Amino acid sequence: MTMRLRFAPSPTGYLHIGGARTALHNWLLTRKNNGVFLLRIEDTDRKRSKPEFEEQILRDMAWLGLDWDEGPTKGGEYGPYRQTERQGRYCTYVDAMLANGTAYRCICSKERLIAVREAAQAKGLKPKYDGHCRNLNLGPDCGEHVVRFKAPLTGETVVADLVKGDVSFNNEELDDLIIQRSDGTPTYNFVVVIDDHEMAVTHVVRGDDHLNNTPKQQMLYEALGFPVPQFAHLPIILGNDGGKMSKRHGDTSVGAYRDKGFLPEALFNYLTRLGWACGDMEHFSADEAIAAFGLDGIAKAGAKWDMDKLSWLNQQWIIGLDTADLAQRVKPYFEAAGIATDDRLETVVATVQARAKTLIELVAASAFYFVDDADLEWNDGAIKKFLKPTTGPLLRDLTDALEAAPEWTEDALEPIVKGFCESKEVGLGKVAQPIRVSMTGQKTGPGLYEMLVAAGKPMALRRMRAGADRCPPLEG
Numbered sequence: 001m002t003m004r005l006r007f008a009p010s011p012t013g014y015l016h017i018g019g020a021r022t023a024l025h026n027w028l029l030t031r032k033n034n035g036v037f038l039l040r041i042e043d044t045d046r047k048r049s050k051p052e053f054e055e056q057i058l059r060d061m062a063w064l065g066l067d068w069d070e071g072p073t074k075g076g077e078y079g080p081y082r083q084t085e086r087q088g089r090y091c092t093y094v095d096a097m098l099a100n101g102t103a104y105r106c107i108c109s110k111e112r113l114i115a116v117r118e119a120a121q122a123k124g125l126k127p128k129y130d131g132h133c134r135n136l137n138l139g140p141d142c143g144e145h146v147v148r149f150k151a152p153l154t155g156e157t158v159v160a161d162l163v164k165g166d167v168s169f170n171n172e173e174l175d176d177l178i179i180q181r182s183d184g185t186p187t188y189n190f191v192v193v194i195d196d197h198e199m200a201v202t203h204v205v206r207g208d209d210h211l212n213n214t215p216k217q218q219m220l221y222e223a224l225g226f227p228v229p230q231f232a233h234l235p236i237i238l239g240n241d242g243g244k245m246s247k248r249h250g251d252t253s254v255g256a257y258r259d260k261g262f263l264p265e266a267l268f269n270y271l272t273r274l275g276w277a278c279g280d281m282e283h284f285s286a287d288e289a290i291a292a293f294g295l296d297g298i299a300k301a302g303a304k305w306d307m308d309k310l311s312w313l314n315q316q317w318i319i320g321l322d323t324a325d326l327a328q329r330v331k332p333y334f335e336a337a338g339i340a341t342d343d344r345l346e347t348v349v350a351t352v353q354a355r356a357k358t359l360i361e362l363v364a365a366s367a368f369y370f371v372d373d374a375d376l377e378w379n380d381g382a383i384k385k386f387l388k389p390t391t392g393p394l395l396r397d398l399t400d401a402l403e404a405a406p407e408w409t410e411d412a413l414e415p416i417v418k419g420f421c422e423s424k425e426v427g428l429g430k431v432a433q434p435i436r437v438s439m440t441g442q443k444t445g446p447g448l449y450e451m452l453v454a455a456g457k458p459m460a461l462r463r464m465r466a467g468a469d470r471c472p473p474l475e476g
């Protein structure tokens with residue numbers, strides 16, 4: 001039997017890292033088992049659902065490299081894949097349940113329900129519908145009503161979870177769930193069951209914040225005579241203080257990580273390992289993840305978000321990219337920072353590639369190559385420390401020597417600088433740091449020769465001379 005898995009986001013906000021991890025684990029499991037991965041948009045909350053959120057979710061999934069076989073923009077034989085486009089289907093199942101006696105009409109007023117709840121609470125009991133209409137056999141002409149599921153009153157419902165093992169729920173604690181509101185719209189737990197059944201989903205893999213919904217859904221499967229899919233609940237994502245990961249711990253949307261200059265491969269890589277143990281495998285490709293992935297490695301306990309590890313992984317991925325690719329990827333970040341780049345970009349990124357943890361850091365570290373000389377940010381400490389009165393003449397002479405270089409390559413520049421130092425009987429440091437400060441305005445920067453080459457001859461000569469001019473004059 002073909003495995004069919006789904007990701008079912010509600011377009012009521014951005015793609016959350018927890019949602020992305022759920023999508024990713026579903027995707028990995030599907031690809032590993034040559035199954036089908038479908039995307040269903042759960043947009044029944046009309047007030048909070050917005051088309052732009054759906055667009056962003058789709059975009060962020062695509063950015064992460066998660067493609068779907070069926071779903072919006074793709075189609076498929078089990079569509080439509082948006083719940084708002086499936087409304088008509090749900091009523092048929094409500095009618096079937098009313099007909100077979102697993103659902104009933106309930107005319108209890110809001111006031112009555114509040115009174116029932118308060119009475120239960122006063123007795124220290126869990127608030128629960130008291131079953132007033134359960135056996136009244138109310139017909140369609142009973143007036144304003146909801147439809148409730150006639151849940152079993154005794155016994156227990158055991159969810160055979162592929163991650164957590166058997167999880168038992170006492171049926172006495174479960175309510176007679178409303179499956180259709182008085183305005184005729186079906187409710188969340190009900191439509192999820194209908195959709196998963198109609199879309200032939202074999203495995204429901206989702207965050208464990210949904211675990212409490214599962215017994216209700218399982219009962220509905222049974223009442224409707226549907227085969228129950230396999231369930232697997234993924235561990236919650238925790239912030240560094242052990243609480244549920246939220247904005248106070250850091251960024252929670254996939255888009256924020258993209259904006260901060262994380263590579264999709266790195267986030268994919270990090271999210272894959274979040275709550276999934278696989279020996280010491282840390283830095284891996286999507287294909288390697290597919291080969292190694294399995295629900296048996298999923299942790300039962302919460303998974304801690306570790307920003308340092310994500311940054312480290314991002315750096316590894318940045319280092320591993322070829323420079324042409326890196327240049328393409330960093331370009332939009334320069335644009336966003338209002339810095340115009342030019343055809344030196346690929347050579348430039350190679351000089352800072354090993355030092356940047358994010359693409360934003362890469363932009364910051366290489367901005368000096370692209371800003372106008374007049375806009376260079378000068379660090380006073382660097383000027384004081386490295387642009388001394390004796391430095392001026394040295395820099396000026398060296399610049400003249402470099403200007404005569406036969407070609408502007410590292411191989412050509414290195415012997416000129418070294419020969420110059422020997423002839424002046426000064427150490428390399430006496431010129432290397434002043435050149436770096438002149439080029440960047442800062443104490444730190446890329447390696448000397450690669451920086452000069454990446455900057456290009458005109459800029460290098462110009463900035464070195466300007467650096468020399470900044471040195472205080474020699475006395476006397």
Ligand code: GLU
Nearest residue numbers: 008009010042192206210
């Ligand atoms: N739409 C639900 C959510 O976004 C997911 C429901 C499910 O996976 O069953 O949390």
